[in-house]
Amino acid sequence: METAALAVSDAPDGRLILALSGRLVAETIPIVWRDALHAVRGAVSRPVTVDAAGVDYCDGAGIALLVDLLREPRQAPIEVANLAPAYRALLAQFDARNLGEALNLEPTRRPAIEEIGRTASIVWRDLRTQIEFLGQATAALLAAIRHPSTIRWRDVGVVCERVGADALPIVALISFLLGVILAFQSAVPMKRYGAEIFVADLIGIGMVRELGALITAILLAGRTGAAFAAEIGTMRVNQEIDALTTMGLDPVRFLVTTRVIAAVLMTPLLTLFAMLVGTLGGAFTMLSYGVPFVTFVKEVDGIVNFGDFVAGWVKSFVFALAIAGIGCLRGLQTAAGASAVGDSATRAVVSGLVLIVIIDGVFAVVYFFLDI
Amino acid sequence: MPDPIIRVERLTAGYDGRTILENVTFDVNRGEVFVILGGSGCGKSTLLKHMIGLYDVVAGHVYIEGHDIVDAEGEARDAILHKIGVMYQSGALFGSMTLLENVRLPMEAFTSLDMEQMNLLARMKLSLVGLGQFTGHLPNEISGGMQKRAAIARAMALDPAILFLDEPSAGLDPITSAELDALIRRLAENLDVTFVIVTHELASIYAIADRVIMLDKRVKGIIAEGDPRRLRDASTDPYVRQFFHREADLATPA
Numbered sequence: 001m002e003t004a005a006l007a008v009s010d011a012p013d014g015r016l017i018l019a020l021s022g023r024l025v026a027e028t029i030p031i032v033w034r035d036a037l038h039a040v041r042g043a044v045s046r047p048v049t050v051d052a053a054g055v056d057y058c059d060g061a062g063i064a065l066l067v068d069l070l071r072e073p074r075q076a077p078i079e080v081a082n083l084a085p086a087y088r089a090l091l092a093q094f095d096a097r098n099l100g101e102a103l104n105l106e107p108t109r110r111p112a113i114e115e116i117g118r119t120a121s122i123v124w125r126d127l128r129t130q131i132e133f134l135g136q137a138t139a140a141l142l143a144a145i146r147h148p149s150t151i152r153w154r155d156v157g158v159v160c161e162r163v164g165a166d167a168l169p170i171v172a173l174i175s176f177l178l179g180v181i182l183a184f185q186s187a188v189p190m191k192r193y194g195a196e197i198f199v200a201d202l203i204g205i206g207m208v209r210e211l212g213a214l215i216t217a218i219l220l221a222g223r224t225g226a227a228f229a230a231e232i233g234t235m236r237v238n239q240e241i242d243a244l245t246t247m248g249l250d251p252v253r254f255l256v257t258t259r260v261i262a263a264v265l266m267t268p269l270l271t272l273f274a275m276l277v278g279t280l281g282g283a284f285t286m287l288s289y290g291v292p293f294v295t296f297v298k299e300v301d302g303i304v305n306f307g308d309f310v311a312g313w314v315k316s317f318v319f320a321l322a323i324a325g326i327g328c329l330r331g332l333q334t335a336a337g338a339s340a341v342g343d344s345a346t347r348a349v350v351s352g353l354v355l356i357v358i359i360d361g362v363f364a365v366v367y368f369f370l371d372i
Numbered sequence: 373m374p375d376p377i378i379r380v381e382r383l384t385a386g387y388d389g390r391t392i393l394e395n396v397t398f399d400v401n402r403g404e405v406f407v408i409l410g411g412s413g414c415g416k417s418t419l420l421k422h423m424i425g426l427y428d429v430v431a432g433h434v435y436i437e438g439h440d441i442v443d444a445e446g447e448a449r450d451a452i453l454h455k456i457g458v459m460y461q462s463g464a465l466f467g468s469m470t471l472l473e474n475v476r477l478p479m480e481a482f483t484s485l486d487m488e489q490m491n492l493l494a495r496m497k498l499s500l501v502g503l504g505q506f507t508g509h510l511p512n513e514i515s516g517g518m519q520k521r522a523a524i525a526r527a528m529a530l531d532p533a534i535l536f537l538d539e540p541s542a543g544l545d546p547i548t549s550a551e552l553d554a555l556i557r558r559l560a561e562n563l564d565v566t567f568v569i570v571t572h573e574l575a576s577i578y579a580i581a582d583r584v585i586m587l588d589k590r591v592k593g594i595i596a597e598g599d600p601r602r603l604r605d606a607s608t609d610p611y612v613r614q615f616f617h618r619e620a621d622l623a624t625p626a
Contacts, residue, residue: 026493033486064496090563
């Protein structure tokens with residue numbers, strides 16, 4: 001018999017009899033369960049006997065049904081009769097009355113005000129951690145520079161390849177596209193005044209002073225910052241960070257220094273590349289507006305001076321330091337669990353982008369006052 | 373009387389061109405507690421993972437209640453998988469779900485019970501393994517041993533006919549470990565649940581095992597099979613004797 005059945009009847013002495021029969025397993029009992037519970041609830045003040053004589057087989061789900069009936073709050077007694085000894089032993093493991101309340105542990109919801117305050121204090125603490133970490137990383141970096149032999153140069157080389165060489169195609173693609181779009185969009189209104197040639201000035205200054213460093217930094221945050229956070233985060237989850245600490249190796253020096261050095265070495269090179277390719281993208285577009293390549297290059301050469309180049313290039317060092325640092329920090333802050341690594345990577349990218357905006361703003365103000 | 377619920381037939385297993393096990397054949401009978409033993413690296417966990425269809429076999433067959441899990445695909449494979457529950461060595465609980473949700477997940481997917489009924493059932497499973505007070509906790513809020521017990525509760529969620537446990541008592545204190553042994557015996561005797569267990573714990577093996585097989589990496593297969601006490605007392609194989617006696621000597625100071 002592959003189904004479960006319930007028969008409700010009245011005994012001569014006023015008891016309610018629920019006769020369960022068949023196979024009490026999860027697949028067969030949902031309807032029986034509902035009906036039985038309904039019958040028991042409808043007879044709160046009458047004694048009830050659950051007759052399990054007809055039960056052929058009963059697994060954990062069947063036992064749960066019996067427990068559920070037994071724990072119903074009621075005035076008159078309820079009992080289970082004729083249950084096979086093997087199943088009775090299973091039923092005896094559960095205290096039906098205690099199962100309901102003692103285990104009702106739901107997470108508490110906090111009021112909104114408390115939630116806001118809590119979040120604000122978390123943001124404030126996070127800011128302090130970032131500053132602390134910046135100091136720690138700088139100290140580690142300075143120590144490394146003073147004793148270059150303590151740096152794990154092999155690791156630096158590997159990271160350099162991933163941060164630098166492997167990023168070339170995407171940096172080339174995006175900066176070329178940026179040059180093309182910028183040139184195209186500005187050439188349309190410029191042509192009205194017959195001033196297409198000044199597009200070269202715009203592209204040259206824009207790419208060298210601002211966009212080359214910015215686009216490289218944004219790509220770095222998305223590619224490298226996230227990768228650092230995920231790598232170090234996974235190490236945190238696997239307790240590798242704990243292992244380093246107990247070996248007496250400072251994780252900041254061991255993991256962060258190599259990555260930050262690699263990023264600081266590679267990002268300026270990528271930035272140079274982005275400046276060049278972006279400008280080329282502009283030149284390429286202007287060909288279709290009848291501006292020859294040579295003319296474009298001459299115009300750029302005339303307008304962009306060494307100060308512009310330095311202004312743009314210096315930023316890339318700071319961007320690299322900030323993005324690699326924040327990526328490593330988010331990795332080290334990873335909590336436990338599979339989703340934690342994903343959270344860290346996300347936070348690394350978001351914090352990286354926010355930092356880029358802040359740093360770029362600071363540079364703009366400084367350059368304005370220094371008149372560069 | 374033997375009624376094999378699992379039959380492993382001439383199983384050759386390995387990966388990356390390396391053979392771990394060669395031509396292994398054995399039966400597991402219904403309702404018995406079957407223990408796979410052996411030194412580190414002999415292929416215990418590999419064998420277990422082949423028996424639950426997680427790895428592709430090189431050659432051979434694994435029949436679960438008469439159905440070959442090696443060739444099964446789609447619905448046929450799902451039907452076989454519904455008969456088994458697995459507890460992995462690390463617990464493998466879903467970190468973003470509470471213990472209750474972890475245990476409830478297979479019920480939500482494969483039964484038509486109400487949410488309330490599933491909650492009760494999940495609570496009962498968790499209280500069976502002594503975690504009744506922790507239903508609302510996330511896996512990372514409880515200890516490693518507790519995670520392991522919660523994983524057993526999840527493996528039992530659908531009351532499978534066969535439970536595979538990979539190192540269930542590793543990382544548990546002796547009392548919890550003994551309670552777990554008692555639970556295994558109770559389920560095996562009262563519900564006819566068949567257990568296939570990978571473990572090293574000799575105390576636990578004597579307490580629960582009806583039959584053991586012992587693997588060895590030198591022969592890439594089974595070197596001993598039978599009742600663990602008989603093997604301890606009567607085996608002539610030096611390695612088997614060493615395995616049982618070294619530990620037994622330590623456990624009972626002469």
